[in-house]
Amino acid sequence: MALTRDLLDIQTIYHEAAVQDFPLGKEILARFPEAARIIVPSHWNIPALHGNAGSVEDWVRIKRSTLVLGVKKGLSMRPNGRSAHFIAPSTSIGCAMACAYCYVPRRKGFSNPISLFVNIEQACAAIARHAGRQGHLPEPDTIDPECWVYDIGENGDLSVDAAVSSGVGSMIALFRNLPNAKASFATKAVNRTLLDYDPQGKTRIRFSLMPARIAKVVDVRTTPIPERIAAIDDFVAAGYEVHVNFSPVILYEGWEEDWRALFAEIDGTLTDAAKAQLKCEIIMLTHNADLHAVNLGWHPRAEDLLWRPDIQEVKVSEGGGVNLRYRTGWKGQWLARFKALLAEALPYCAVRYAF
Structure with missing residues (x-):
């Protein structure tokens, strides 16, 4: 993916003073020599960005023009057990894209542009130490048959981060050399520059997919769905394990027909090699009242799809957040219908995780 001015045109960099002491920090600053630099006490403490409701009006402009650089303080691993065995320390938070359902703005203000952490060597060393203590995966499980899996992109999109920083390449190189992870x-x-990173089967990319006509409304500033599907074969050939996330599954009149068409497109596009290794995750939509209010300020059309109190209910998340999910009982029935459609259309695509 080219670093297009439409997606990123960095004009302002907020950064902690210590960023300049790290090789990756120097690299990123040198990449944008004309950008204004503003030193801040913390990547969490930027009043012009975080908690500033007025920034809703400039949502996309801020994402395009602003970059935040910081030093990651906590480097511990969190157990997961769903999509991965462990959540690795984030190397970024925030995104240049602007998906209307994204949970990250709830945690770090409003527009929430990319924040990159420049102490990549420390993060890699922490992961290597942790993996070394795990030994071999005792037995195959739904996460992986052989390796401990670490999610390295919980709070951002590493494909876009790689257009700004070499840190993503460093992380992929780390796992290439970890025998059990x-x-x-x-x-x-x-981002086709990732095709040159030589992962040797030790990095799993999960392309998120949904019906294209819905993605055009809620997946703002992202790669079009047909291009994501078309890229799967190339990433498999480049040595990646490539799975898909059917995420989020949004319910509306005609959703089954749209997903059936998407499954047919996948089946008609992928090579046998890509199909043989394909697995998926299914994630039903989770929404949030605060995010609903934010979206009404910049993208109310998306809320016609996302805000459905007639079929949603309040649910407190594991982290204590108050969210909206499809109603208990009905959600299970809709998920079962989705799985049945998938099994009929893509019988070779096993479901690793569904929620």
């Missing part, structure tokens, strides 16, 4: 991250962007 594999990296994993989800993405909504196709």
Whole structure:
């Protein structure tokens, strides 16, 4: 993916003073020599960005023109057990894209542009130490048959980060050389520079997919769905394990027909080699009242799809957040219908995880 001015045109860089002491920090600053630099006490403490409701009006402009650089303080691993065995320390938070359902703006203000952490060597060393303590995966499980899997992109999109920083390449190189561990991250962007990273089967990319006509409304500033599907074969050939995330599954009149068409497109596009290794995750939509209010300020059309209190209910998440999910009982029935459609259309695509 080219670093297009439409997606990223960095004009302002907020950064912690210590960023300049790290090789990756120097590299990124040198990449944008004309950008204004503003030193801040913390990547979390930027009043012009975080918690500033007025920034809703400039949502996309901020994402395009602003970059935040910081030093990651906490480098611990969190157990996961769903998509991955462990959540690795984030190397970024925030995104240049602007998906209307994204949970990250709830955690770090409003527009929430890319924040990159420049102490990549420390993060890699922490992962290597942790993986070394795990030994071999005792037995195959639904996450992976052989390796401990670390999600390295929980709070951002590494495909876009790689257009700004070499840190993503460093992380993929780390896992290439860890005998018992594999990296994993989800993405909504196709960045073909990643094809040169030589992952040797030790990085799993999960392309997020949904019906294209819905993605045009809610997947703002992302790579079009047909391009994501078309890229799968190339990433498999380049040595990646490539899975898909059917995420989020949004319910509306005619959703089954749209997903059936998407499954047919996948089946008609992928080579036998890509199909043989394909697995998926299914994630039903989770929404949030605060995010609903934010979206009404910049993208109300998306809320026609996302805000459905007639079929949603309040649910407190594991982290204590108050969210909206499809109603208990009905959600299970809709998920079963989705799985039945998938099994009929793509019988070779096993479901690793569904929620």
